Amino acid sequence: MADTSRDRANQYPAKGFFAALPHAAALGLIFERMEGGQAVMSMPWAAKLVGDPATGVVHGGAVSALMDTCCGAAAMSHPQAGGATATLGLRIDYMRPATPGQTIRAEATCHHVTRTVAFVRAVAVDDDTDRPVATATGTFTVSAP
Numbered sequence: 001m002a003d004t005s006r007d008r009a010n011q012y013p014a015k016g017f018f019a020a021l022p023h024a025a026a027l028g029l030i031f032e033r034m035e036g037g038q039a040v041m042s043m044p045w046a047a048k049l050v051g052d053p054a055t056g057v058v059h060g061g062a063v064s065a066l067m068d069t070c071c072g073a074a075a076m077s078h079p080q081a082g083g084a085t086a087t088l089g090l091r092i093d094y095m096r097p098a099t100p101g102q103t104i105r106a107e108a109t110c111h112h113v114t115r116t117v118a119f120v121r122a123v124a125v126d127d128d129t130d131r132p133v134a135t136a137t138g139t140f141t142v143s144a145p
Helices: 005-009 015-019 022-027 060-077
Strands: 030-035 038-043 050-052 087-094 104-113 117-125 134-141
Touching: 022 060, 030 060, 038 060, 050 060, 060 087, 060 104, 060 117, 060 134
Parallel strands: none
Antiparallel strands: 030 038, 038 104, 087 134, 104 117, 117 134
C-alpha cells in the first residue's frame, strides 16, 4: 500500500490537521516530518501548479503556500507552543525558479517562542540542494501549552 500524506500525518501530533487542509490537498503537499519545532514538507511538480506554461516553472504562490504551511507546522510542533497557529508575518525571498519537473522540498525550524509569538526560518530547494529556490522568515501566533 502506498504511503500517503494522510498516513504520514498520523505518525505525529497535529500533522493530521495539516493533511486535512484543502489547500494542502490541492497542492499535493507531502508531510515528511513535524516534531520538536521542525517540519519538512514537499510539493511534487504538477502541471496544475505551473505559473508559466512556456517554461513549466511552478508558480511562486504555490511555493509561498508550501513555505507558509511548513513554517506553521514547525511553530505548532515546538514544545513551548500550545497547538493551533496563524501566520502573523511571512517574508519570502525567491532566489531562483524551481526546476520544472522536480519536487520542491521545504524545511522549517522554529528557533524562538515567546508567550504569544513563534519565530520560524525556512528554506525551499529542488534537486539542486546547494542553490535554494527560496528562503523565508515568519512569525506565527502561539498560546501556552
